[in-house]
Amino acid sequence: MVKKFGISMGDPSGISPEILVKGSSYLPDGIYIIYGSKTAIDRAISYTGIDFKYKVVENVEKVSTEGFYLINLADEDFIPGKPSDKTGRASVIYLKKATEDILAKKINALITLPISKKHVMAAGFKFPGHTDYLAYVSGVKEYLMMLMCKRMKVALATAHIPLKDVPEAIRKTDLRGAIRLLYKELKEKFLIDNPSIAVLGLNPHAGDGGNIGREEIDIIEPAVKLLKKEGIDVEGPLPPDTAFTDLSKFDAFFAMYHDQGLIPLKMSCFKKAVNITLGLPFIRTSPDHGTAFDIAGKNVADASSFIEAVKLAVELSK
Template identity: 40%
Template sequence: MIPRIAFTPGEPAGIGPELAVRLAGAGSFAQGAGGSAQIVAIADPQLLQQAAAQLHQPLELLPFDPAAPAQATPAGALYIQPTALATPAEAGKLNPANAAYVLDTLRIAAEGCLARRFDALVTGPVHKGVINDAGISFSGHTEFFADLAGVERVVMMLAAEELRVALVTTHLPLKDVSAAITGPRLEQIITILHRSLRHQFRIDAPRIGVCGLNPHAGEGGHLGREEIEVIEPALDKLRALGIQLIGPLPADTLFTPPQLARCDAVLAMYHDQGLPVLKFKGFGHAVNITLGLPFIRTSVDHGTALNIAGQGIADSGSLRAAMSQAIELAQLRHL
């Protein structure tokens, strides 16, 4: 089975176009995934050729025919579904005029996944600020795809090597986190995480470590009562359904090797509780995975890197890891 993977390079002024060219030049899109794939870039062809010229690297763009059988992408090439920029992009310089282009690429790719034209979607980095500067409300890929797919709740999980970290809250100010952590939300997110670990990652009996919100997990209520009043009751309800949950434990205890050895995934309460550990362990080859969508979506673990865009020095390791993970998950789905 040759999976067909949609790929969106993201912000045209960032490093995404360069990463696309490097991905094509790598020659193998399935390192560690046990097979080949057809990679279809949803992008402006001139933008990719411009990036290839800056890198002095040949790039062949092959026409994409969704009606034809999937074919492995040859080295030095990408299949292309052309989507036009509103205005030419300049590396390192954001232009709100191209915000709609970025969202068009995401929409085309996601709709293709929903229509089963693609087996998975891999996304490059976007710039939330410039999209909002264009007058378009946008909080991130995760929320955009959930809205498009009509899904009430999705879960952001990052993975590097054997460490998987999922989040209860994502892009929220810290002052709003406590109010957002409710029993129903925890139950939804842990159910999605448990189901995804079983069915997407083929872990028969997943063990999930759960962080507390407060220092020392509240210290018996002396440093906060969210653990006692919200988190522990939700975990007890889910344990009664057979889900294996460890915690809530203090984050500085749970993120230690002996505790991590007991877990297939860790659930952090907020963005900067879990992701610094994950990125310290695996920055440059970590993968962002959206759980709970009706299609497979992976992404890079970094931003647009405008400060180095166009200089030919961007590291494509995270994109290669995201592509490999998408291919592997697509193949597992077909088993």
């Protein structure tokens, strides 16, 4: 049976329609169900000059042959580069319908395109992003954001919170549970027999023996020691400024906060990086960039990360 892959469009006034159209001819064979706006897609076809073929359908059950299909939702004349509460509301509608279908096992994997946190929350969405929403509707308590490319994988202890809140969040986070989940998903999803994980310190020089903060001594090091006793191949806390100098040494890095882990990853492979949520009962990937309203509609958006996100979803679904 040919597998079905859902794509929620994200904000229709961002670059999502453009990268969808541009990336379409580079995707593996399969059935692709787009949850989005016909007007936005047709506009992207017009200004890119790409002959993107798709069919409008009412629901996933209507689809059985390979190709691109659109479930047309919240379709208005959205203008590229002009986000609003309406585009935020549309983003939520696309996401909710796609999530409904994957929870009902009508699609095999979900690829989410970028949303604007500002505009979805202004439209009444109560979550800071895709990840927390997908975990909530799935009933999942333990989940992780991981970004990856062929060269490296980076999971995050904390994600989209202010830097000043990170130390307290680390104290409240079950680091052992998070790293244990990372280890489990590396084995099950990526088929790595005995994954090796580098755990970063929070402070410069990993706290320098307590001279530059005690989070390493009080929180991170005890978690690492207990994980080692469980047989997990984990090392740390490592100084964050040197941990990434040898990418071949570890199968994954566990960073304490967003920029600590994602700056090195995006410097290494920005256009090829993919975001994946670990711990969900289904496969969910997304590009590693945002809505890019400043270049929307200008035919300059790069679809590489979207293509990689789809390829990863297809590969993991096997």
